[in-house]
Amino acid sequence: MPYLNTFIFFAAYSVLYKNNPMYRLAQSLVVGVGAGYLLVANINAFNRGVIMNTFVNGNINWAMLLPWILGLAYLCIFIPRLINVYRAVSILTLTVGMGVVLPYGPALFWTVSVGYAQNALNFLSEGLSVSTLGQLLTAVCYALALSYFFFTDYAAKPTTAFRKLGRVVLLVYTAMTITTTALGKINLVQWKVLDTLQGVPATWWIPALMFIVMLIDNFYPLRNLIGKGSEVSS
Amino acid sequence: MGQQGDSIADQILANLPTVVGLIGMFIIASLYWTDPGWDFAVTLRNSVTLSLPWPVGIVSVLLIRRHVRNIMRSESTLPYDVVIVGSAAVMVVLGLVSGPGDATLAALYANVNIIGTMSVISAIAISILSPMIRIYRAKTWTMAFLIGLSILAFMTYSPLGQMIHPIIPQLGDFVQIYISGASDSAFWISTYIGAIALITRMILLKEKLKPN
């Protein structure tokens, strides 16, 4: 398994050279194993959540009938005459999901806005410091960035200058996120590199071999050995 | 579109699944404001959650079936179709015979999918550095500002800035905590306002939840 582990990790990278059989093998394994696992996990989830609870001590549990009905209704997508049954259940799934999280919206925008307002002028009572200056800046930047999202002329035109500054505030987030993401994710590459060097058994030779194969392919396309055209066009 | 001439009753009838869905949504939303929640709402929420393995199962089977068909038609992707179908079949057999806790099943998942995920996530770094090198040119003041901030971020989140002067990482952290934080809030909050507007459109039957 360590060999498989390292192969999958670096084969995924090999597409940076070009689309190649190692990459497609890794991709096919990820999709196949993932699909199989998902099926098993969901059969198990339905079994534990519904089937085992449908009949308890010889009595039918009526509350468990609804998941059965909803689940079976999904199959109606394949029956054109009953397509509306499928649609009803998919819409219900969507709206019930929304219902669970709907209140978080107003909860968030109200508490965050009030929180920023409460702290904005803390420097008046607590004195000027990095923290109080930051709190004032946060409130100002929040108001500016929110103004960027105005849709209508009546709100957007009089606030053009603020919206431009709002765009800058959003850009600050963008610039910082792009860089921190790159630096954070690069640690993942190093972590696996160290694993290939220090792990037991050492598997560093797998990416090294891949690199050599790609290097050879660059000068002498390996598909010439097979003598077949490739469907890869890039 | 095309519904303005209909009566309200016609519209409701034509959109019955949407209307039922909306009622369901508010029943569920009420759980946030009630303590403890009421039984019917909890049953409805749980039933929908419990039924979700069905659509997942259906589309997973469709995914595998697509590759089975490719095999039967001997498409050019044959070896890869065999790998997909074969590996999926191995997983399903292992799971059904030995249960979802089977050690081989878990090991295969860990050494293919979890490491695959880590690989894709790590590839993000290179996929970012590459366009940064290609694109970051100070053609406008905005771009110059963006480049300046990126240099600040590189200096803050590596020892580079500290080695030059301790004020650099302090400045970078200040920008990240206070300005990026505010920007993040504005982003989310506008999204949540958009979500509530979407639901208002749904209530007025102006948002399409079915294709016709």
Next chain:
Amino acid sequence: MSFQLVRVDILAVFIVSFGTLLVSAFVLKGTKLRQIPTVEASFEAVRVATEKGTPLLFDTGWTGANFWGHSSGLTTLAFVPATLELLKQISKEAAPLGVRIITGTTNAVYAMMSRDFMEAGYAEAGHPEAFVPEDINFYPDNTGLVMSDVDKIHRYNIGAAVMIGGHNQTSNIVIYEALHATGAMLVAGEIWPNDNSMAALVADYLSFAEENIAIGAYLSDDPVPKAILAGEDLIKAFLIGVVVIGGLLFGLGVL
């Protein structure tokens, strides 16, 4: 069955928000709205794909994730109607031009709904025969989605892509980099702010946050959805007022 009403302040905010939007739906009809870049650009992407003779990639990633109602799920669910309507309209545009649309999603319910909307788009365009159900691609996880997208981008030499949805931990940039390799036009609008930062880095056209949820309203000829968008501005202006005026009142000790 007895229960107590809790978090009443949030309930009041909730009701007032809805009230504002409902009233706006009737009062603010005809207000002029600014453009959302990705709406028109999505149709442009169909034309670019036609010219290049390649399929169009329509990737929505995690859109519709959290159907079970995780606390962060509202936004991914709110994208569902907008992206499905866009998919249908793009299908209508693509069908007579003979452009194949290849989709990608990791959500099962969304995959099924895509099938329904895309089929309807082809049927409305008068080309039901052009609909290929197997072009609706469901993937068991985000990794499968990203790796398969990259493979398809190279294999079909994808010339244009519309990526409106969500990806995991900014993995959308891996797909974007593959699109750069084939010189594809990229129209993007992501759910999460960090994913959007990646789109801001490389996309040709970009929309973000609530703009993406509003796409359905922009695609409709009906004035009411647009009036509701105008109502959103009232809520934003109110919240800005809370911060500015509330900040002053708190700071001066009035509140």
Next chain:
Amino acid sequence: MNEMAKINWKDTRLIYIMVFGIIYISSLAPIALPVPIVQWSKDFYTTINEGVTVDFNDPPREFGGVEEGTRVFVLNSGETSKLWGDMSEAVTTVWKDLRARGANILLWSSSPDNAATLNKYLLPLMYGINPQNHPDYGVKFVNLGYVAGGNQLLEQWKDDLIAITPYDAYGNSLADMPMMSNFNELKVEADLMIGLDARGLETIYVVRYNTPVLEMGGTDSASYLALSYTAGYFKGMIMGQRGGAEYEILSGIAGKARSYLQNTFTISTIMVIIMIVANVQYVLKKKEEN
């Protein structure tokens, strides 16, 4: 932005090779580099070392730092499996510190892949290949493994954990374990919670029960977790391998995080140089054209 694109590096493979080269060299010969310690990392360490007061609700809760028998609930419920390579050293060092201080550690994973990640990389390092056979097991450490339910589960566990989840990851009865005798009603019986990129703890525990919460994440998790730190919900955060190095310095526990810092240092230096040189070139060329 990319309408402004002009490819200087025509073959992007050069970039890829450069990055891999840097990583290999950094990994082979790490050297110690100065590390700036950000406030949220200091707060993280102070909370563990000295404690903190949480006062969202009356009466406030006084937490006196981690000492012998402190009940620490670790929630492996974010994106740990995807971020492990960025979180590995921080989590390992903090875990070592908790053990050294005599904490009672309860671990929960919210998804199978999160559980598999810690089972593969952390637990064998701390407790051997079979953690359930380690002498500490059941006394100083209990692994609940993957238990489904997310935030809903946390809502239920706040009153009674064992009633909802009677068995640990290995099938042992929680009721029989000495450590769990006073570690059940999480709203009062968890002295400290440490989230691994975990979400939702603010509303479920902090504001209602004054539970002290610390967070650990990847370098860029700060972009979505920082809000909760600045709002005071999280009493400290450790982010990415830089956070790991900061914690190593603060706690004096030796670790491997510094080799990662050398990697980010080299990449950052090269990127800064490339950006400066490319832009100077660009400006000079523009002047020439004018």
